[in-house]
Amino acid sequence: MTPKAEAEEQVSQGAMTSILFDETKSEQFRVLDQYRSLHGQLGTVLPVEINKEEICDEALKSARVFILAAPREKFNQSELDCLKKYVDGGGSLLVMLGDGGENQYSTNINFLLEEYGIMINNDSVIRTHYYKYFHPKECHLPNAISNQTLIGALPHTSGGKKAARSAFNLVYPYGATLNVAKPAVPILSSGHLCFPSCRPLCALYHKQGVGKIAVVGSGHMFSDSYLDKEDNGKFKDVLFTFLCTDSIDISYMDADDIEVSDYYMVPDTARLAENLKVSLNAPQDIPASYMDLFDFSLTSINTNHFLEAKNSYELLGVKYEQLKLIMPEFETPLPALQPSVFPPTFRELSVPPLELYDLDEAFSSEAARIAQVANKCGDNDLAYFISSAYEILGMNAGNSTNQKGEKEMLYSMALQIASFKKQGQTPLDIF
Known part of the structure; x- marks a missing residue:
């Protein structure tokens, strides 16, 4: 029976009926974005749905396969308990991540996977030799299948299982390695051409009467960019x-019998090389004082060679006298440097604004100014003469000449003259 026919039989029996993608943890890969091709291919087997609610028993009730496509948020305890209950109840869980592991994606999915013998490491898989793909993290894996059962599920060639295994190549882009322990089983290996070498890349867990778990260290394998590359589609x-x-x-x-190497942490040799330590070769007989183990002759100060230095003056014909300080002379082959900018140009001060004063108007008496106005006026300039005289005498302080006519002005001046006449002053002394 084909997978599609078996899935349809389970649907008809009212069992779990859909493939459910989770999008509540800010997953890096979404069905309608990076997994469009995968969505179309899975839709021919089971209906594909998207979970946007909190992970709970009700949300997983109808899910035949629940997929976590590189979650980037942490799961709370209730969600982890719900996923464990889902797997123990017969559900299938697919977990995918990427290079950097939990540290890069800020998730805690290993808390659940470690109970089933699987853990995603915080590393990256790179190819040590260039082949077919430009980026070192786009790893081409020949003979990556490591489990006999999975080899039996592959389409056989004329050469049998061995030929099918050698002809099955994968591209493993931007992925991490796994740590796998029983009861989980690794099914993909990084081989000898990638670093870390011979490390598990995909693991499966299945126990009779319990659900299934598949963990893939690279979610990019099934994205639209890599699903059709090599045999990634067959592996899917x-x-x-x-x-x-x-x-x-x-x-x-x-x-x-799977060829899996131990996970060794490579030391940072570049950093260790900068911290060199002095190595002391211990003599056969260790002295009583540990200070005898050090040689201070290269940095010591003594007068052992003073006599030889003094005799060298006679050999060289140099007068023996106290040394004098010779002032050094520094030659400057180039002229003195000058700033490569123009000196600032300040704007000259403007000429102070001098007002033009009419000296006669400024220093003449009021009587003289009234006489000057009278000389300028004729018979038709009576109104102008009255308003000018009114202004010269300072009668318009606080009032506008436009508000009073000539008659009012004459009346105001007459009142002032009358009030000061009572005091025995002349009219011009009034103002």
């Missing part, structure tokens, strides 16, 4: 056949 078919159906059973026969 085998992986989802394992998750959606019961036609593939993990083989533990060759689990101990």
